[in-house]
Amino acid sequence: MDKKNSHWSELIADEAAEKASPPFIIASGITTSGPLHPGTLCEFLFADAIAKELKKKGETHFIFNADILDAFDSIPEPFKKYEKELAPHLGKPLCFTPDPMGCHRSFGEHFLAEAADAMHKFGAHPEIMPAHELYAKGAYDEYAREYSERKDEVKEIVRVSSLRETMPDDWHPIMPICEECGKVATTRVLSYSNGTYEYACDREVEYTRGCGCKGKAKITDHKYKLLFRLDWPARQDFLNVQMEGGSVDHHTKGGTIATVYAIHRQFFKKNGPVVFYKFGFLKYRGKKYSKSKGIGHTVGELMQLLPLPVLEYALLRPDLQEDKELVLDEKTLLTLVSDFEYAASIDAEKELERADRKKAVAYSLTQGKGWNAPLQDILVTYALHKDWNEVGKKLGDPEGVACLAPYVEQWFARKWIPDKYVFELKGAPHEHANLVKEFASSLNEGMGEQDIQNSVYELAKKSNVPPPELFKAIYLALISKPQGPKLARFIKILGVKKVKELIA
Numbered sequence: 111m112d113k114k115n116s117h118w119s120e121l122i123a124d125e126a127a128e129k130a131s132p133p134f135i136i137a138s139g140i141t142t143s144g145p146l147h148p149g150t151l152c153e154f155l156f157a158d159a160i161a162k163e164l165k166k167k168g169e170t171h172f173i174f175n176a177d178i179l180d181a182f183d184s185i186p187e188p189f190k191k192y193e194k195e196l197a198p199h200l201g202k203p204l205c206f207t208p209d210p211m212g213c214h215r216s217f218g219e220h221f222l223a224e225a226a227d228a229m230h231k232f233g234a235h236p237e238i239m240p241a242h243e244l245y246a247k248g249a250y251d252e253y254a255r256e257y258s259e260r261k262d263e264v265k266e267i268v269r270v271s272s273l274r275e276t277m278p279d280d281w282h283p284i285m286p287i288c289e290e291c292g293k294v295a296t297t298r299v300l301s302y303s304n305g306t307y308e309y310a311c312d313r314e315v316e317y318t319r320g321c322g323c324k325g326k327a328k329i330t331d332h333k334y335k336l337l338f339r340l341d342w343p344a345r346q347d348f349l350n351v352q353m354e355g356g357s358v359d360h361h362t363k364g365g366t367i368a369t370v371y372a373i374h375r376q377f378f379k380k381n382g383p384v385v386f387y388k389f390g391f392l393k394y395r396g397k398k399y400s401k402s403k404g405i406g407h408t409v410g411e412l413m414q415l416l417p418l419p420v421l422e423y424a425l426l427r428p429d430l431q432e433d434k435e436l437v438l439d440e441k442t443l444l445t446l447v448s449d450f451e452y453a454a455s456i457d458a459e460k461e462l463e464r465a466d467r468k469k470a471v472a473y474s475l476t477q478g479k480g481w482n483a484p485l486q487d488i489l490v491t492y493a494l495h496k497d498w499n500e501v502g503k504k505l506g507d508p509e510g511v512a513c514l515a516p517y518v519e520q521w522f523a524r525k526w527i528p529d530k531y532v533f534e535l536k537g538a539p540h541e542h543a544n545l546v547k548e549f550a551s552s553l554n555e556g557m558g559e560q561d562i563q564n565s566v567y568e569l570a571k572k573s574n575v576p577p578p579e580l581f582k583a584i585y586l587a588l589i590s591k592p593q594g595p596k597l598a599r600f601i602k603i604l605g606v607k608k609v610k611e612l613i614a
């Protein structure tokens with residue numbers, strides 16, 4: 111296979127298989143600190159797509175890390191109503207912040223459950239590893255100890271790899287969780303010796319401040335977390351992660367990934383992941399999706415407006431490193447769904463043009479089209495019958511039509527369906543009554559779409575009328591509008607008999 115014709119998921123899987131051997135371990139992860147964000151979908155969909163390709167080459171494990179030992183640092187907009195209950199917990203790890211809804215053990219787990227639910231809906235089934243469980247079972251202890259024993263060395267690696275001139279005097283790899291107040295954002299290590307550290311809870315951050323107490327703990331008490339830039343390589347090391355992804359901001363000069371590799375190579379004296387792939391941002395009309403600024407669709411909206419496989423396709427088709435515009439409106443919707451239908455129709459086994467092959471692979475990574483009748487036919491038939499059961503029956507695809515119907519109704523409600531699909535069957539006056547009648551009487555049941563199309567052109571030519579004028583007259587005679595759905599297909603759906611009745 112020519113590399114140019116490969117989908118990015120194949121290229122990454124190929125590269126991984128060249129440099130590593132099975133079992134392949136691919137990881138991805140997020141901090142679940144609020145309602146699911148479309149960017150989160152990318153975090154697991156991209157890794158899942160690569161995992162699917164890797165599975166063709168050997169045993170593959172997909173791990174999803176949930177960084178919920180991170181500090182709870184802001185109350186998400188929809189939870190402002192719980193501000194009174196939540197505010198005292200700012201600064202604590204998300205996994206030790208209560209769930210105000212009461213349905214999960216913690217705030218972090220509430221949103222992790224939401225993310226896990228979305229993964230399952232999208233057919234991704236990674237092994238989910240919450241950070242606090244990894245810490246609790248001591249997976250990080252050896253690293254915390256080594257980082258602390260060789261603190262000056264690791265501090266210098268972080269300084270150089272993150273392009274900083276200087277580092278704070280009280281910099282330490284360990285972030286203690288305060289015994290008194292439970293916060294992790296406000297503590298600092300005062301001293302360390304042989305697996306035991308003393309700390310003070312006296313730092314002030316934007317959203318909270320420490321309780322002022324001092325304490326002492328052992329690494330083996332598991333009441334700490336590591337700085338993010340040190341946690342990441344440690345986790346990759348003990349989980350043997352060979353592939354992981356990061357958005358472009360992690361890949362900048364001096365960015366997190368620079369430190370991750372520096373730690374692997376200079377501190378652990380190992381190579382680190384064989385592939386650290388980079389992916390672009392999700393954009394909405396040129397701006398980065400942002401929950402806090404209210405830019406972009408919400409996940410709920412996307413899932414309500416697009417059948418899941420179409421959403422998967424929209425995210426998996428473009429180049430991985432490119433920023434992806436994900437805007438649903440009257441201009442983009444039908445184009446996207448038609449492109450998806452087209453991708454579904456491509457025979458991936460054949461010799462294909464580059465663009466088509468990428469579309470076919472992107473489609474193969476989705477859960478597949480859930481309907482058989484073409485959307486255009488569904489729209490026309492719905493305009494004619496205004497009854498989904500009837501549409502399903504007429505098109506011989508009752509299940510497919512039922513699966514698409516709720517989305518199509520949303521599209522109609524938002525006026526995203528072009529006008530040509532909104533009509534009634536009744537004629538209006540027009541200039542070419544005789545010609546249109548001649549056209550109608552020339553139709554017979556045996557004609558194919560091409561025959562019908564040709565007959566309009568032939569009749570126009572014979573009568574010295576520009577073809578667009580004749581098309582317009584026929585539409586007016588059928589639906590009182592100067593244009594409509596593609597005529598030949600429309601006539602086939604309507605039935606020749608019905609057309610003759612209408613144009614009698």
Ligand SMILES: [Zn+2]
Pocket residue numbers: 209211212213214219220
């Ligand atoms: Zn809950």
Ligand SMILES: [Zn+2]
Pocket residue numbers: 288289290291292293311320321322323
């Ligand atoms: Zn405290």
